[in-house]
Amino acid sequence: MASGVFDLLHIGHIHYLEEARSYGDELVVVVACDETVRKKKHEPIMPAEERRRLVEALKMVDRAVIGYEDDFLRIVEELKPDIIALGYDQYFEGLEEKLRTRGIEARVVRCGKYDGDLNKTRKIIEKIRKTKELYKNEEDRHS
Secondary structure, three states, rough: EEEEEEOOOOOHHHHHHHHHHHHOOOOEEOOOOHHHHHHHHHOOOOHHHHHHHHHHOOOOOOEEEEOOOOOOHHHHHHOOOOOEEOOOOOOOOOHHHHHHHHEEEEEEEEOOOOOOOOOOOHHHHHHHHHHHHHHHHHHHHHO
């Protein structure tokens, strides 16, 4: 099992999901619901169902589901994964202890970082902003 927001799919996501897939026979991805994204990160760019469909269309993903807002471990209890693959920048305070407390016997592994220039959604958004500024200057000259 892997999880994330997946607001703008990028090479960092591909790297993470390929590595997560290498740990098992099947990869189920939990896509954060819109409420969770708002609470923990930002206003989602795309709605959860669209993000889920995009993730599920990736060849290394067998199935994608939308997580719950109220209890992130509820979906883990339902899916019963053998392995939970975390991205290099995902932090769930006391995850192993919380899993044991709930009787979930999944092993937690940490996937490595992809070192490309555009390996995070925020980096892509910043590049778009800068590019838009460059094009704005171009548009001003042609107006």
